[in-house]
Amino acid sequence: MFEYWSLFVLTFAGFIGLGFLIYFLGNRKSRFEERKFETYTCGEPFPKVHVSPENFYVAIKKGLGIRDLREIHSGKLSDYLLWFLIGMVVVILMVLWV
């Protein structure tokens, strides 16, 4: 249990430490004059848009072959039965091999 608690305490200490760091960095006095700018993208005003949570995962979706996984999950019962039979054959072969 000592190991669990030490990890537990370390994680919490890490979170609290990070929180304090962000707080102090955020509140320290800047050497520079404080001015606020409107946000621009390439000289254009930044449009007010709601970004769908889906957009966060575009890179993962493209990178990890999820499209292929989605395509083979066609919803067709005959495909699912085929997978079931393939799985069963694999299990039986493994049991026989052992």
Place this chain on the structure above:
Amino acid sequence: MLEYIISILIVSSFLMLVLKRDLIAIGAILVSFFMMVLLFFQDQITIVRFGGWVPPFGIVWVMDGLSLFVGLLITGISSLVAIYSIKYIKERKHRFYTLLCLMTAGLLGVCLTGDIFNMYVFFEILSIASYGLVSFFLDEDAIEGAFKYIIIGSFGSSFILLGIALLYGVTGTLNFADLALKISHSPVFMIALGLIIGGFAFKAAIIPFHAWKPDAIEGTPTPIGAIFTTSSSAVGVYGIMRILFVFGMIQLNFALIGFGVLTMMVGALLALVQINAKRMLAYSSISQIGYVVMVIGFGTTLGLTSGLYHILNNALIKGLLFMGIGCVIYLTGKENLDEMGMNNTPLLICMGIGVLSMAGIPPLNGFVSKWLIFMASWEINPILTVLAIIASAITLAYGFKIFSSIFLSGKKSSGEIPKIMLVPVVILTILCVLIGIFPQLGLNIVEPAANALLNQNQYITAVLGG
């Protein structure tokens, strides 16, 4: 007391059809849970011999640490679902509760019986009640999900029955303990075991036997989704563990690790791209069972303890999230994440804790079992630990997708969630936090189960006598 638990559930399910009083079913399920809690405090293996027949000739029920653990989980989740459904289910309630009682009886029977054919009978009771519950709403999704489930489920059941017939043909016995003494390495015996393991892999929804689960869960009433992703998966894994350890087939560990890693990764990736909240949680459940199968494959004490601990935590977390999502569906009537926005502070806190716990963030219960899983996999091969961490990161990503879609979309909901529906959600949230802060609470339930698996001689001696 053991012999009455299932009898109460089956009798009350028939009484429900006649008397149509929901309280009968709710009472029966709660009583079965309290009986299981009382049995938890017995140290020894409990055996019931039906009709006074001495095993291996008669049917016996056996409750060791493993069946007690799974039984507690089944009755606990069913009790919360029964309470939650008082308000959630609005029509044909007596049919719903009849099927819920039968499903709970089937799940419990699979765990408590010491006879492999009796196990099949309860497996069928469970399956038939499940088919009824999936098609309960009788809409397009429900019928489609139920149809696929029935067809694939019939294959699974048939393979189990065929396996049992082959086993009986080779050994001439159906009692688990007696079968353990008559292990043979003939091809017929091994094929029989493979067929039974494949049948239970279907129930646990291990890839590639998983395809029925998201469709079935999408169609079923949301609280029943909680049972499918918790108790039903646990029973599937229980069946595999019982077969592997009773028959000393743990040499299959490489296959379990392979199937486990595949299930863990593919389940997590597919959960990430789902739009329907129930389907997402279904794939998430598949992914979490992947962790369990992988660590059980290690065959070490730490592997088994972490796997069983993760079954417990997955039950608490998925129960919480499914019932939380059910509250949102109850108010908004929507199941797609981009339409489900609402504001409700108690639910926001509970589901926030559920999502963080599912991703394994401390100090919540998900962290405890995932940490144990990482340690167990590090002992075997660090690559497995890396894969488990990647799957956890993906879990966090889709967990936040659920949370942000519902609570950060800025949409407001009209109406109020019935308090009786919030009670199970709050209970599960409290358990998630408590077990996270005091992990020994979970270990007290899980360790006897792991010990029971590793000491099969104790089981055999208790059933057949010295």
